[in-house]
Amino acid sequence: MPTSIPLQPTITEAGLAAVFNDQNTGVEFVLSHIAFGTAQYTPDGSETALRVEKVRVPIAGGGRISPTQIQIYAVAMAAAGNPFFVGEVGFFGDNGATLLAVYSSTGTPGLFLSDTVATSVSYGLGLAALPANSVSVTIDPSASAALLIMGNHVAAADPHPQYVEKVNGVAFYDPTLTFNLGAEIIGDDLLVYQSIQANNIGHAPSSSPTWWVPLYNYGDTPVAGLTNANITLSSTQAARAHLTFSGALTAAINIVFPNWVKDWTVVNNTTGAFSLTCKTAAGTGVVIPQNGSPTKIRGDGTNIAQLAENVAAATAGQHAVQFAQVAAIAGTARNLAALLLVQGPSATWTADELLIKTALGGLAYTFSNVSLPVSLGASGIGGIVGTAPAANGFGAIYAATGPGVPLKGFVTDATAAKAPEVYGGTLPAGYTASQLIGIAPISATATQFAPFAQMDRHVDWTGTNIVTGSVGIGGPSLSTSTGIPFNARFAGGFNQVGSSAASTISQVITPSTIPNAGGQNNTTTLGTNGSEALPWHCAIVTPQGIYRQTTNTAGTPSFTVSTNQYDF
Structure with a gap:
């Protein structure tokens, strides 16, 4: 030409x-x-x-x-x-x-x-x-x-009748024409679409999500009147990037999206105590909070997900914050408690509020009105995870959660080693965050807890003798016992002394070799075969250990230290 x-x-x-x-x-x-x-x-x-x-x-x-x-x-x-x-x-x-x-x-x-x-x-x-x-x-x-x-x-006015007609430079859908892969048109619903298959003929964009995907579409799609039935969105409804759902729910429902790679912002304005989940027909989805605020979701062609977004460090009170900027200390709890009056296979830990992390310095979750039953007779979440606690030992109680899974408790052994604040073993599937909430005594039967009462991180229990003897040790000297759990930061009980003859006798308990630094001094004058017991409480500096120093002026002495409480 x-x-x-x-x-x-x-x-x-x-x-x-x-x-x-x-x-x-x-x-x-x-x-x-x-x-x-x-x-x-x-x-x-x-x-x-x-x-x-x-x-x-x-x-x-x-x-x-x-x-x-x-x-x-x-x-x-x-x-x-x-x-x-x-x-x-x-x-x-x-x-x-x-x-x-x-x-x-x-x-x-x-x-x-x-x-x-x-x-x-x-x-x-x-x-x-x-x-x-x-x-x-x-x-x-x-x-x-x-x-x-x-x-x-x-x-000629239309020299190429085999091509899609354009009005002001824009092509419109024609069911008689064949569209190539990547063709962009105004669809039969007046929204903009792109062909995702070759030889695309006779497939109306408004109802053919496997042939056409939406492009640049303005406005909001309202989906009203929701009650108890699942809804499958049409291409026209899903084409817009913003959707608003409303209605009085009488059952949990699913909003089924096309298998598109696309971002949406959705608002759940429904009422009724039921969930609304955005998902694909065969994939997983996201439960949308029923609070009227926008939620960003993304389709990857198979599933619908809500992705965490990177945000800049906040510099004003109105800014979104990074998790590292939030003062969330692992183990923070309000009115954490547990009570078991008689020996048994299970106990329940409660709290008004509890904070759980994925790791020290990691992602934090906060829960309110917590109630977590834990059983020594079950395996997995709600029961034993990892190593079972030993008889006459201690069990570490953890609360655990993760994206889309409920808050649950479990128990693992804390007899042979200190249990970390965040569980160090493999969590059950779906669980990504955990928090130590209890160190519970185990009875002589390994499948039962010993009676105990816990308030915050203080535990009272029936206890055991950790020192018995009739020989003065001078000192101070270290005494260790499995009656003090590895996780104990403080321990207490009774400090008892006695002698076969009238004498002045003493037993001093301290957390270290520093003279008179903390602990308790039981020094008394006794008659023949007399004894005296006083309560003691001190910090545990050496795991499972206390330091003792004893004296006696006459007769054969007897020294006993028992424990019936600890703080972890």
């Missing part, structure tokens, strides 16, 4: 007169010929012919492409032995009798006519100075068929 050269020619006085004369008689002025010459000048409209005309040819093709624009084609060749650069072009009507318009300039010529090869030329003429629709084109019937076709093609 020849390159079309846009021209704004000078309308001649003779041409203007001919156009108005034809209009007065009810006809159009008809262009019929193009002439080429060598002169170069600035036309003034008085021209009636080219100054140095070399070649004149009939128009081979073209037509009106707007009320004030004509497209014309021609084939020209210079006379033998006289090729030339074109300096002036004339457009003639009335079968070549009248020069309607002329184009020339003093610049470098842009067209060369050979005397050996025919040159195809195409001009787009702007005729804004003439009345609209006043000029038409007549075509030489002996011209090249190809040029005739090109002219008709350019002038």
Whole structure:
């Protein structure tokens, strides 16, 4: 196809007169010929012919492409032995009798006519100075068929009926057409879609989510009247990025989204104590809080998920904060308690509020009105996780949670080693956060707890003797016992002394070898076979250990230290 050269020619006085004369008689002025010459000048409209005309040819093709624009084609060749650069072009009507318009300039010529090869030329003429629709084109019937076709093609209102029609540059869905992969159109619901398959024909975008996906769609999709039935969103409903759900729920329901890779913001304005879950037909989903606030969700083509978003460090009270900026201390609890009056296989830990973390310094979860039963007769969450506690030992009680799973408790052994604040073993499936909430005594039967009472992190229990003997040890000297749990930070009980003869006797209990630093001093004067017991309480600096120093002035002494309480 020849390159079309846009021209704004000078309308001649003779041409203007001919156009108005034809209009007065009810006809159009008809262009019929193009002439080429060598002169170069600035036309003034008085021209009636080219100054140095070399070649004149009939128009081979073209037509009106707007009320004030004509497209014309021609084939020209210079006379033998006289090729030339074109300096002036004339457009003639009335079968070549009248020069309607002329184009020339003093610049470098842009067209060369050979005397050996025919040159195809195409001009787009702007005729804004003439009345609209006043000029038409007549075509030489002996011209090249190809040029005739090109002219008709350019002038046609819809030269490609096999392609989707565009209005103001926008393509609309047509059920009779085949759309390629990636085609973008306005759908039958007037929303914007992209084809995600090749050979896409007859699939209406509003109801064919496996053929079309939405693009840039404005506004909100309200989904009202929800009660107890699941809802499958149409493509039209899911095409918008913002959806609002409302209604009085009488049962938990699912909102089923197409399997698209797309982000949505959804608002749950429903009432009723039931959940609303956004999911795909066969995939997993997200429970949307029933609080009227927006929730961002994402489809990955299989599931619907709510992804954690990165936020900048907060610098004002209204900013979203990073978790590292939140003062959340592992193990924080309000009114943490447990009570077991008689030996048994299970106990329940309660709290007004409890904070749980994925790790020290990690993600924190807060729960209120906590009640966590834990059984030594079960395995897994709610029972034993990891190593079972030993008889006459201690069990570590943990609270655990994770995304989409309920808060539960479990027990593991704390007899042989200190239990960490966050569980160090493998949590049950789905659980990612845990917190130590209790160190419970185990009875002589490994599947039963010994009686105990816990308030916050203090535990009272029936206890055991951790020291018995009749030999003075001087000291201070370390005494250790499994009766003090590895997790104990403080311990207490009774400090008893006795002698077979009247004497002055003492037993001092301290947390370390520092003289008189903490602990309790039981120094007394006894008669024959007398004894005395006083309560003691001190910090546990060495795991499971206390330091003792004893003296006795007469007879055979007896020294006993028992424990019946600890803080972990």
